[in-house]
Amino acid sequence: MSNQPDIDMDVVIIGAGAAGLFAASIAAARGKSVLLLDHRQKIGEKIRISGGGRCNFTNMYSRPDNFISANPHFVKSALAGYTPDDFIALVERYGIAFHEKKFGQLFCDESAQDIIDMLVAECRRHDVKLGFGRAIKSINKHADQFTIITDTDTIRAAAVMIATGGLSIPKIGATGFGYDIAKQFGMDIVEPRPALVPMTFTDTLKSLCAELSGLSVEALVSHGNIQFAEGLLFTHRGLTGPSILQISSYWREGEAINIDLVPDQHMADTIIKAKHSHPKQIIQTHLSQYMPKRLAQELCTHHQLSGRLADIQNKALSAIGDQINHWRVKPAGTEGYRTAEVTLGGVDTAQLSSHDMQSKTCQGLYFIGEVVDVTGHLGGHNFQWAWSSAYAAASRV
Numbered sequence: 001m002s003n004q005p006d007i008d009m010d011v012v013i014i015g016a017g018a019a020g021l022f023a024a025s026i027a028a029a030r031g032k033s034v035l036l037l038d039h040r041q042k043i044g045e046k047i048r049i050s051g052g053g054r055c056n057f058t059n060m061y062s063r064p065d066n067f068i069s070a071n072p073h074f075v076k077s078a079l080a081g082y083t084p085d086d087f088i089a090l091v092e093r094y095g096i097a098f099h100e101k102k103f104g105q106l107f108c109d110e111s112a113q114d115i116i117d118m119l120v121a122e123c124r125r126h127d128v129k130l131g132f133g134r135a136i137k138s139i140n141k142h143a144d145q146f147t148i149i150t151d152t153d154t155i156r157a158a159a160v161m162i163a164t165g166g167l168s169i170p171k172i173g174a175t176g177f178g179y180d181i182a183k184q185f186g187m188d189i190v191e192p193r194p195a196l197v198p199m200t201f202t203d204t205l206k207s208l209c210a211e212l213s214g215l216s217v218e219a220l221v222s223h224g225n226i227q228f229a230e231g232l233l234f235t236h237r238g239l240t241g242p243s244i245l246q247i248s249s250y251w252r253e254g255e256a257i258n259i260d261l262v263p264d265q266h267m268a269d270t271i272i273k274a275k276h277s278h279p280k281q282i283i284q285t286h287l288s289q290y291m292p293k294r295l296a297q298e299l300c301t302h303h304q305l306s307g308r309l310a311d312i313q314n315k316a317l318s319a320i321g322d323q324i325n326h327w328r329v330k331p332a333g334t335e336g337y338r339t340a341e342v343t344l345g346g347v348d349t350a351q352l353s354s355h356d357m358q359s360k361t362c363q364g365l366y367f368i369g370e371v372v373d374v375t376g377h378l379g380g381h382n383f384q385w386a387w388s389s390a391y392a393a394a395s396r397v
Contacts, residue, residue, distance in 0.1 A: 018386035019369025020163030026394035028126035041133035055112030059380035060104035082391035166343025178371035194340030198240035268321030279310035
């Protein structure tokens with residue numbers, strides 16, 4: 001190592017995703033010398049693939065109750081310190097066209113690459129040194145200085161910021177590096193697990209989902225007193241869509257979820273009323289008024305119902321109506337980190353300052369973004385956490 005060059009920086013940021021890129025530009029704008037490192041040459045991949053390639057870069061209504069954490073109050077300071085309006089102003093300054101899809105979700109009109117280009121441009125504008133494609137061998141601290149050894153350099157810095165994300169989507173470079181560093185410096189990890197992830201089933205439920213693959217409905221999906229009313233999509237392996245992804249962050253293995261396939265109707269009453277008003281109507285035809293024809297057919301097949309409403313007992317009609325509104329299913333599992341949009345859990349917030357994201361036990365060590373035990377709901381909240389937590393740390397480092 002003696003022939004390796006030594007580099008002295010004020011701040012080294014590890015991880016060139018959303019949080020790392022943004023933090024680098026903020027710290028450098030304050031006059032700090034900043035080096036941004038990443039083990040991959042191609043950076044910002046999670047930004048690139050998000051929102052179907054258009055990047056749902058924030059949510060106009062992002063607030064603390066849109067986040068899951070062992071300490072639900074932890075997010076309040078950072079979210080108040082850097083708001084969706086603040087990031088929207090930056091996007092507008094760069095002339096990036098965007099639109100609201102629904103529920104305050106903002107997407108680029110053109111491409112997620114616009115957000116990556118903007119963040120990189122901000123880094124270059126403030127003279128951030130970029131070190132992409134560098135493997136980090138070790139991080140140690142002696143007195144008030146960190147020493148970071150990569151495969152090409154030995155770097156000294158007064159502060160190190162970990163922005164390496166979680167375990168979701170390993171094919172784009174996700175690793176547990178951030179957790180390893182936290183543990184090395186004596187910090188606890190809230191057990192990570194996949195979140196915002198499709199659910200899988202076995203046996204007859206898997207067969208039913210496969211039969212209906214590609215079909216979507218607007219459903220109310222609940223677990224305990226948590227519920228989400230959004231799209232649900234049947235797949236060959238199980239269920240996905242916004243409502244399922246949302247509830248997956250609250251679900252635990254072995255538990256059931258409840259699905260209301262027609263949330264705006266009490267279907268048992270509706271079907272029995274139809275029996276009296278339209279007795280000659282075929283059961284599948286009646287149900288097809290409220291849901292896709294294929295789904296109506298499969299439900300009738302499952303309940304062994306066919307023919308005219310007049311010829312079916314009220315008990316049987318009530319049973320299918322109740323299942324439509326209260327379809328209780330027990331997922332076998334999820335698709336895991338391979339397709340999970342985020343990782344639940346991470347660096348324990350009890351050991352971080354909510355003011356500046358700094359470790360309470362190791363001065364100069366910061367954790368921002370997804371690596372922290374803060375997980376947002378679907379719809380731009382996780383990006384807002386990246387911007388807010390990055391700003392909280394970088395504006396005070």
